[in-house]
Amino acid sequence: MxxxxxxxxxxxxxxxxxxxxxxxxxLDLGAEVLFTARNEKEINSFESKLKNEGLKATGIVADSSDSKDIDKIKKWINKNWKKLDIxxxxxxxNIRKKTNDYSEEEFRKVLEVNLVAxxxxxxxxxxxxxxSGNASIINVASSAALQDVGTGTPYSMSKSGLLQQTRSLAVEWAQDSIRVNAVSPWFTKTPLTEGYLHNEEKMQAILNRTPLNRVxxxxxxxxxxxxxxxxxxxxITGQNIVADGGMSVNAL
Incomplete structure (x- = not known):
């Protein structure tokens, strides 16, 4: 299993x-995978890399905050799979700014992509x-949903809302054999955090708060x-797994 x-x-x-x-x-665990991204060149590059490793996944150019793109994804799944398990x-x-420096367009975009989508x-x-009869939804939230970690108020708001969305759907859709859970990472090496983590002062502050002493x-x-x-x-449903290297339990 x-x-x-x-x-x-x-x-x-x-x-x-x-x-x-x-x-x-x-893919390594045997699943069939459809993935989305907004950049077609990056999709093609990733598909080729996987193919060279003997793996196959299908990428679709889609913005998950665009309802027409969601319809396109749904159409592909209906045609090729007829169901969705995961x-x-x-x-x-994220757009990192002080609260009063956001334009309305900027903070609404963060909420739209992270919470509404x-x-x-x-x-x-x-x-x-x-x-599916045994489906699982996993929402990628953030430690910023639970504490102020300096990532900006709209981001924290969106991820906190995503946690409650997880809980509410878990209860509502349990009768349909759909589990809903979340994962809340602390700082992780990704393109979204790359610029932030390259700041030596900020990186040291992160390490000081993290018992495992790394991101x-x-x-x-x-x-x-x-x-x-x-x-x-x-x-397991309606849960949030906090993966933070011990940050949230580190009082001193």
């Missing part, structure tokens, strides 16, 4: 960071998830996501 054989999985934001690591790990809502953005894609794909690798997060997607985690 420690595999994802015969599972059909959709991973949003699949060409970078945690999404990319999840695509690779899901949905990983990973796509996300997972809600809408989960709703639209609900019929396909229900057909996470994307593969460490994809391992948790993979477990929550497996049948082995079949009695």
């Amino acid at each position: 420690w595999n994802l054989k015969n599972k059909k999985a959709l991973i949003t934001g699949g060409t970078k960071g945690i999404g990319r690591a999840s695509v690779k790990m899901f 949905l990983v809502n990973n796509a996300g953005i 997972p809600f809408e894609i989960s709703r639209k794909l609900f019929p396909l998830l229900k057909k 996470a690798e994307a593969e460490e997060m994809s391992s948790i996501i993979s477990f929550l997607a497996m049948d082995n985690s079949s009695f």
Whole structure:
């Protein structure tokens, strides 16, 4: 049971960071994978790299916050799979600013991509998830949903909302055999955090708060996501796994 054989999985934001690591790990575990990204060149490059490793995944150019693109994803799944076993809502953005420096367009964009998009894609794909008879949704949240970690108020708001979305859907959709869980990473090496982590002062502040004295690798997060997607985690729903190297329990 420690595999994802015969599972059909959709991973949003699949060409970078945690999404990319999840695509690779899901394939290694035997799943069939559809992933999305906004950049066609990056999709083609990743598909080619996987092919050279003897793996095959399908990428679709899609913005998960665009309802027309969600319809395109749903159409592909209906045509090729007829059902969906796993949905990983990973796509996300951040704009780091002081609260009063955000334009309305900027903070609404962060909320739209990080909070509204997972809600809408989960709703639209609900019929396909229900057909699975044993589906799993995994939402990639953040430690910023639980503490102020200097990532900006809109980002924290969106990830906190995503945690409650996880809990509410877990209860509502349990009767349809759909589990819903979340993963909340602390700082992880991804393109989204690259610039921030290159700042020596900020990096040292992160390390000072983290008992394991390092930031996470994307593969460490994809391992948790993979477990929550497996049948082995079949009695876990409505939960948030905090993967933070001990940061949240480090008082001094």
